[in-house]
Amino acid sequence: MSRFLFVVPPLLGHLQPARGIASVLAARGHQIGWVGSESVLRPVLGDDAVIHRTGSRVHRPQADSGIGSLRSLWQEFIVSYTKFTRRAVAQAVAEFAPDVLVSDQHTPAGALAAYQAGLPWATLACSTIELTRPYAGLPRVEAWIAEQLDRICAAAGVNPAELGFDLRCSPHLVLWQTTPELAGPPVPPADGVEVAQVRQVGPCLGPRDDDPPFDWDWLDDALPTVLLTTGTLAAELAGSFVERALAALAPLAGQLQAVLVADPATVPDPPPHVLVAGRVPMLALLPRLSAVVCHGGLNTVNEALWFGVPLVVTPIRHDQPVNASLVAAAGAGIRLPFVRFTPDQLAGAIRTVLTDDGYRAAARRIGDSFAAAGGSVAAANHLEGLAETMPTNREPAYAESERG
Amino acid sequence: MNWTNAEQSVLAALSAITGRGVSATDRLEADLGLDSVELAELAARLRERCGVELIDLLRSLTVDELVGLTVGRVAEFVAVRQAMEPIR
Numbered sequence: 492m493s494r495f496l497f498v499v500p501p502l503l504g505h506l507q508p509a510r511g512i513a514s515v516l517a518a519r520g521h522q523i524g525w526v527g528s529e530s531v532l533r534p535v536l537g538d539d540a541v542i543h544r545t546g547s548r549v550h551r552p553q554a555d556s557g558i559g560s561l562r563s564l565w566q567e568f569i570v571s572y573t574k575f576t577r578r579a580v581a582q583a584v585a586e587f588a589p590d591v592l593v594s595d596q597h598t599p600a601g602a603l604a605a606y607q608a609g610l611p612w613a614t615l616a617c618s619t620i621e622l623t624r625p626y627a628g629l630p631r632v633e634a635w636i637a638e639q640l641d642r643i644c645a646a647a648g649v650n651p652a653e654l655g656f657d658l659r660c661s662p663h664l665v666l667w668q669t670t671p672e673l674a675g676p677p678v679p680p681a682d683g684v685e686v687a688q689v690r691q692v693g694p695c696l697g698p699r700d701d702d703p704p705f706d707w708d709w710l711d712d713a714l715p716t717v718l719l720t721t722g723t724l725a726a727e728l729a730g731s732f733v734e735r736a737l738a739a740l741a742p743l744a745g746q747l748q749a750v751l752v753a754d755p756a757t758v759p760d761p762p763p764h765v766l767v768a769g770r771v772p773m774l775a776l777l778p779r780l781s782a783v784v785c786h787g788g789l790n791t792v793n794e795a796l797w798f799g800v801p802l803v804v805t806p807i808r809h810d811q812p813v814n815a816s817l818v819a820a821a822g823a824g825i826r827l828p829f830v831r832f833t834p835d836q837l838a839g840a841i842r843t844v845l846t847d848d849g850y851r852a853a854a855r856r857i858g859d860s861f862a863a864a865g866g867s868v869a870a871a872n873h874l875e876g877l878a879e880t881m882p883t884n885r886e887p888a889y890a891e892s893e894r895g
Numbered sequence: 896m897n898w899t900n901a902e903q904s905v906l907a908a909l910s911a912i913t914g915r916g917v918s919a920t921d922r923l924e925a926d927l928g929l930d931s932v933e934l935a936e937l938a939a940r941l942r943e944r945c946g947v948e949l950i951d952l953l954r955s956l957t958v959d960e961l962v963g964l965t966v967g968r969v970a971e972f973v974a975v976r977q978a979m980e981p982i983r
Contacts, residue, residue, distance in 0.1 A: 557924040559962040625931060628950060635958045812930045830928020831913055 493878040494522040496589035497615075498580055498601030500572065501531035501547065504790040505595050505617040508668055510536065511697025511867035512593070512615075516874065524587040526580050526601070535701055543583030545576040556830070558632065560808030564597075565639045573600045573643050580604045590878045596621055596665075599640070599658040603647045606654065611877050613664040618789055619817065620810035621659045622667055622689065624678040637681060657684045664877050665689040666870045668789060672860035673796070673817050690873050693864030694793035702772035709766050711748060715781035715845055718771070720752035722786050728807065728829075733757060736784070738834035740765055743841065750776070782844045784837070786829065787811035792818060799858040801850035803840045805829040822853035901945065901974035905966055908940040919967035927966075937969075947976040 495516055497509050506527075513523045525532055525540055528547040536542065548571075555563055580600040584592065585608075592612040594601025605612035616622060626632040640658050644651040656662040659680050667677060670693050677689040710716055719736050721729040733753050740749050744764045751758065751767045758767045773791075777783075777798040785791040787804040792814050795802050802824030804815035815826035825840040844850040865872070902919060909917040912933050923929045929937070938949035952972045956964065 555925065555962075556928065557930065557962075558958060559924060562958050562962060628954065629956075629961070630954055631957050632961065806930065812932075816932060828928045828930060828933070830926075831915065 492520050492522065493590040493875070494524065494588060495874060495878075496524045496526060496543075496584065496587050496592045498526045498583075498592065498594045498598050498604070499532070500568075500595055500598050501528040503531075503535070504788050505597070505615075506532065506535055507697065507699075507790060508617050508695035508867075509593065509595070509615055511695035512666070512870040512874070514697045515867045515871035519871070519875075521875075524583070524589065526576075526583040537700060541587070543579065543587065545579040545583075548572070548575055556808045557812070561626075561632070561636075564809055565636065569597050569599065570639055570643055572598065573603075574646050576600045577603065577647055581607065584608050584610070591874055593666075593874065594661070596659050599643050602658045602661065603643070603649060605661075606649070606656075607647075611663050611880075612661050613666055613874060613877060614659065614661040616659075616665055616667040616689075618810040619669060619674055619813045621680045622665075622677040622686070623674060623810075623813050623817075624680060625810075625813050627678075633681065657681060660684055660686065661688070663688060664873055666695075666873060667691050668694050668793060670857070670860040670864045673821055673823075673857050675817075690869070691864060692869040692873070693861035693866045694790075694797055695867040695870050696774065696794070696797065697867055699772065699774055702775065703768075703770040705768070705772050705776065706766065709748075710779060712779075715747045716750065716779055717747055717782045717784065717841055717845070718750045718752065718776065718780050719784040720786075720791065722752075722788055722791065729753060730757060732805070732829070735832065735834050735837060737761070737765065739837035739841065741834075743838060747781070747841075747845070782841060784841065787814040787818070787826075789814055793861070796823060796854050796857045797861050799851060799855035801844040801854045803827060803837065803844060805832055805837075821857055822849060823857055824850060824854070898970070898974045901977060902967070902970035904945050905941070905970040905973060908937055908944065909966060911940070912936050917966055919965065919970065921966050922962075923964050923966065923969070924962060941969075941973060945973050945977060946980070947973050951976075 499506050499509050517523050526543045527545055529542050529544045530547050532542050577600045581604045584604045592605040592610050593615055596614050596616045641651045665688055667689055670691050677686040679686050721732050749765045751765055752771055753767055755767045755769055761767050773794055780800050783795040783800050784803040787806040802818050804818055804824055804826045806812040806815040807829045818824040819826045827836055906917050913927055921927050941947055941949050
């Protein structure tokens with residue numbers, strides 16, 4: 492049996508896949524440890540989880556989009572969070588003594604700790620932004636990202652030139668939450684970065700013990716049900732989305748029912764065909780849904796496609812525009828720009844994905860590719876493989892197979 | 896083509912892409928919500944209509960400059976590029 496230490500950011504969309512994989516490993520008798528913000532991790536992982544605390548910082552929801560959000564992702568989250576947690580992560584490695592470390596792609600503190608301890612480690616990629624190279628045409632943007640990575644190394648006393656790998660891609664194993672059918676093959680995040688060790692395992696779904704209750708009797712099976720979610724948006728953005736979503740849904744009364752995931756206090760008097768809920772049991776609800784409207788966070792996109800549900804995606808920031816393009820290119824949904832979409836356009840897009848069977852067929856096709864990729868079980872298999880072939884053993888094995 | 900014509904071309908291209916009125920002080924990203932797909936469409940329209948390569952401007956900009964890139968700055972780039980061209 493092996494010991495696996497997961498380094499995760501305080502973001503639910505990144506925590507759920509890690510939890511899916513960890514639950515498979517735990518069921519096979521392995522020991523699991525966590526490093527992160529206990530106030531975020533504990534409610535999701537439960538009382539029995541071994542959590543090494545990094546302390547918490549308030550990360551206010553970001554209101555910017557596009558390259559502006561790239562800038563704040565690195566400056567306000569990745570770089571500062573790495574500085575804030577680096578010592579706690581190194582200490583957790585010393586205390587838990589893992590055989591393998593799993594580091595989220597956006598918590599390089601895990602990558603650095605594994606490197607400095609000489610541990611085999613895996614990157615958990617819960618986003619598409621680092622493996623599709625969306626800024627390939629903008630060399631000064633890529634150079635700026637490289638500067639941020641160098642800053643992270645410098646703060647940890649590591650010479651980036653001696654590192655020998657990119658902090659976003661473990662040289663041992665990268666577990667990417669998608670399949671080639673949706674995202675294509677992995678593209679190196681920078682020139683010269685190895686991606687042969689990237690495994691596209693599909694979405695790593697897992698147990699959801701913390702699911703909220705839901706009013707199942709409210710659903711009328713005679714009508715299609717559409718879920719619209721604001722995700723974890725900054726309040727002013729959420730308000731703009733909710734207002735337009737309600738306007739789009741008004742003329743659709745009688746044709747469908749809608750579950751709107753938003754703060755119920757912001758929608759005091761919804762129309763009868765709209766149910767407003769702060770949270771929903773997503774995986775339980777999805778088999779009953781005919782379409783999902785979201786901003787294109789990879790978890791929501793993955794969960795919808797897993798169940799073959801077509802999407803309308805209104806992307807704002809980070810990898811959402813990439814995900815929206817991938818969904819549209821695969822024929823599994825429609826993308827609408829968040830800043831400008833009108834209620835009429837949203838209503839039209841919802842009608843189209845509900846009535847044109849091509850969207851549902853494409854969503855099913857990608858869902859099938861997810862199931863075939865193996866998800867949490869495949870990821871756990873790869874991690875067990877990594878635990879069995881420690882770096883010291885790998886070299887001779889490789890040389891032997893070379894000789895044939 | 897002069898400055899006014901360059902600005903009109905850029906405004907027309909962006910109005911067609913976004914389906915709404917556009918002003919020179921609008922930022923492409925924060926105000927118009929232009930994403931990478933639509934930037935590519937803008938580049939194609941400016942190539943066809945004005946004979947300039949928008950990517951030359953985008954490649955030269957830093958992260959901060961890209962975030963603050965306005966319609967007026969794109970128009971200025973188009974006008975300068977066209978002034979540099981030999982008279983056709």
